[in-house]
Amino acid sequence: MAWKFLIDSDVLAYPLDLQRLIRINGWNAVSYQKSGISPHKPSEVIFADGRIILLFDEQIERKQLRFHIAHEIGHIVLGHYCFDSPAIYEKEATMFARRILMPMTLIHNLQLCTAGQIADVCDVPLCEAEQRLNRYLNILTTRGKFDSHTLELELKRRLGL
Numbered sequence: 112m113a114w115k116f117l118i119d120s121d122v123l124a125y126p127l128d129l130q131r132l133i134r135i136n137g138w139n140a141v142s143y144q145k146s147g148i149s150p151h152k153p154s155e156v157i158f159a160d161g162r163i164i165l166l167f168d169e170q171i172e173r174k175q176l177r178f179h180i181a182h183e184i185g186h187i188v189l190g191h192y193c194f195d196s197p198a199i200y201e202k203e204a205t206m207f208a209r210r211i212l213m214p215m216t217l218i219h220n221l222q223l224c225t226a227g228q229i230a231d232v233c234d235v236p237l238c239e240a241e242q243r244l245n246r247y248l249n250i251l252t253t254r255g256k257f258d259s260h261t262l263e264l265e266l267k268r269r270l271g272l
């Protein structure tokens with residue numbers, strides 16, 4: 112799902128341009144501050160009258176906010192259209208955010224071997240980069256295979272890796 116989304120959205124470079132993704136998909140993003148709603152969580156997505164509105168707290172640290180917005184994009188793309196998001200949806204949206212912000216093919220082919228490098232190249236919080244690095248190392252030591260899926264290969268080609 113993450114690979115398909117990145118390919119369909121014509122992503123060609125990193126760090127991922129979230130504003131562009133929101134724009135080309137016809138979603139709306141506005142801060143709580145600008146919309147006059149008091150910020151009660153870092154971000155959320157509202158589905159109303161066929162419109163998709165992504166709300167976010169503009170006071171959150173930039174990299175953290177990028178991760179929150181990618182998480183909300185996950186809810187949209189995965190079709191989590193409900194107000195009371197069950198725990199499994201939250202987990203899926205977070206996994207989606209990690210996958211689109213830090214694709215394995217990017218980590219693998221650029222040989223990003225520290226969380227700091229991943230955080231820099233992908234413009235994400237260090238703690239999320241650490242999670243992704245652990246996942247990468249886990250795959251490396253168990254399956255040991257990357258770029259074997261057609262979609263992952265296509266993404267690799269588009270990113271010029």
Ligand SMILES: [Zn+2]
Pocket residue numbers: 182183186196200201204
């Ligand atoms: Zn969520």
